[in-house]
Amino acid sequence: MYPMHHFLSNSRFSSAHSAYLANITATKEPHTYAQVILDSNWQKAMNEKLSALQLNQSWTLTPLPAGQKPIGCKWV
Numbered sequence: 079m080y081p082m083h084h085f086l087s088n089s090r091f092s093s094a095h096s097a098y099l100a101n102i103t104a105t106k107e108p109h110t111y112a113q114v115i116l117d118s119n120w121q122k123a124m125n126e127k128l129s130a131l132q133l134n135q136s137w138t139l140t141p142l143p144a145g146q147k148p149i150g151c152k153w154v
Contacts, residue, residue: 082103
């Protein structure tokens with residue numbers, strides 16, 4: 079809605095810094111699981127996060143009791 083190039087100029091940045099900024103702003107984060115599974119980099123990040131959670135024993139995967147609905151969540 080408000081493109082950055084309307085407000086900022088990169089004319090004083092080095093060409094290397096401009097290339098870096100262009101690269102990081104070109105990456106778009108997925109908003110759904112369906113988008114994540116299409117990108118191997120995001121799949122790898124997701125798997126590494128799950129592995130870290132298990133290694134740190136910060137959660138336990140358990141079966142859902144019969145008749146119960148899971149609650150939703152988002153990764154931050």
